[in-house]
Amino acid sequence: MRYPKIVLGLLGITATMLAAVPVVAAAQDYPARPIRLVVPFVPGGVTDATARLLANKLGQSLGQNVIVDNRPGASGNIGAEIVARSAADGYTLLLGFDGALVTGTHITRPRFNVLTDFAPVTKVGDATLIFVTSPSVPAKSFSELAAYARASKGGGLSFGSSGTGTTCHLAGELLRDQAGIPLQHIAYKGGSQALTDVLGGSLPVLCTAVASVSQYVKNGQVRAIAVTGSHRVGALPEVPTLMESGVKDFSVDSWVGILAPAGTPAAVVTRLQREIRKVLDQPETRSKMLDLGIIPVGNTPDEFTQQIHRDYARYGDVVKKAGITLN
Template identity: 40%
Template sequence: MTHLFQRLARRSALFAAAGLLAGAAGAASAAYPERAITLVVTYPPGGTVDVVARLIGPKLAAELGQPVVIENRGGAGGMIGGAVVAKAQPDGYTLMLDASNHAQNPALHSKMQFDTLTAFAPVSLLLRVPNVLVVTPSYEVKTVADLIKLGQPGAKDHVYFASAGPGSAQHLAGELFNLLAKTQLQHVAYKGGGPAMIDVMSGQVPVMFASMGSAWQHVKNGKLRAVAVGGLERSKTAPDLPTIAESGVPGYETYEWNAVFAPAGTPPAIVEQVSQALAKVLKDPAIAGQLAGIGAEPIGSTPAELDTFRRAEIAKWQRVVKEANLSLD
């Protein structure tokens, strides 16, 4: 009996210690955050992703009660910043603001420094911005049907479209158009969206499947003409502009989007806390108004919703890349 009581006593002590550890872990989680949080932006300063980060950063800091430090780690279509975050401590103090290439890179690159699906914990889909088909104002294309007619295989003259570079969101938006509309538009890659758009405005290349966020100001001042939007529904920013899908290319849907991720292994309670804080930020009328000005649709999803969304996006672009026989390796 004495040995039995000793074993029970030791077991009770172990349970008590486990309880203390669990309580300490709960207290640590409840105290989060206790210091500044680094938000790694996977694109250089000045672009749309950076603008979004600096727009939401101060509001997120106010919600969480600690500073949010923006750190730009641009390059390689978001993969340089992604590698940094994939290796970071999963404690909630390093987060990543990534974009559409998050789902496109796995299709384009057979060798990456990380596995996109296992390296990151989804936090929140912040927003999405439809691509918009724009042309040089003097170009003869006024409708999607015009572009399909000019871009037919075997046409006398090639139709060229510009993008920010090989494998960029604009490039893949054009390749998706080729597949669904059965056209042969020819891709012209630039070193960045800015130079590409400048050449479309000047007529060097007549067509671009641009982000509405960067193109719309040029549409409004007459330097570009918008033909159709890439979302399945018409944009609230331009309700009179038809979608590409309703203009003769059923199933066409392209967005550029921004989302926040954490390193895999970040405690679910912390992920949920940050997700809820971001949802509150995106409901702020001032933030929503500024995002609407660039054609962005604020979302503020749950972690589970972002996971479902990114898996669908990855599968979609894997199909497009395979059918278009693209590779950047």
């Protein structure tokens, strides 16, 4: 039987509308059961503390439990891959951070594509990084540190980070490139050992999150040289930025955010972003996050997606230029 084109067109529109009904209904009912928030690191530390704070508050806002599931290993890739391969229904989320997703993936070559296998929900916050030195290093400012590094024997001054391909590692490589300072990276398996060594004097320079060392700076156990972001931080307002110290256009922040599997309905992503933003706007949440050294953000999925793409391209260039590989 032959049908007029207008009838066929109406039938097509109707079919499309009917196909969308389950997605709309699912979004309206979401969440109908507990949500799993995968944290790709061991319990403890700033990332895990952020996840637990957010899970508690978000669970209250959504009316469903948000369960933190720590899945450490492979520089964060194991947990990220679990989420990338999960059902795209909004019930499995990733607390991801830039060191694993947009810097380390250029080196570790995981079995997922950060640009295509996730639906970014929102950037939870920014964590400013800082360069500190052991008191044994006779430098009280960036210019003095640069001069000391250039005068050092053996190819430059060692600086440590929590691992190869981390944001701190690449911040050091960028600093070496832009300021012409001879810095030699030492990769630790975690930030705690690197901090122990800089406190003990066996590591001259450390790049880490402000929250990890602010108390040691205040106690005079390490010396703060500069923060890596575009602005000073409230926890250490006397510490200048690298741009203030003479490194033109230098701005590196570490971020943490929420991502869902690619294909998660847009309505679910929008609901999650809206609820997370509400949680981040609560004075109690904001205060606790600032204590952790994280500045709350809560931007839109599109804004977060754009930053992931920008950072992935930026750090890919750094890795390639520096010739960084896993040992």
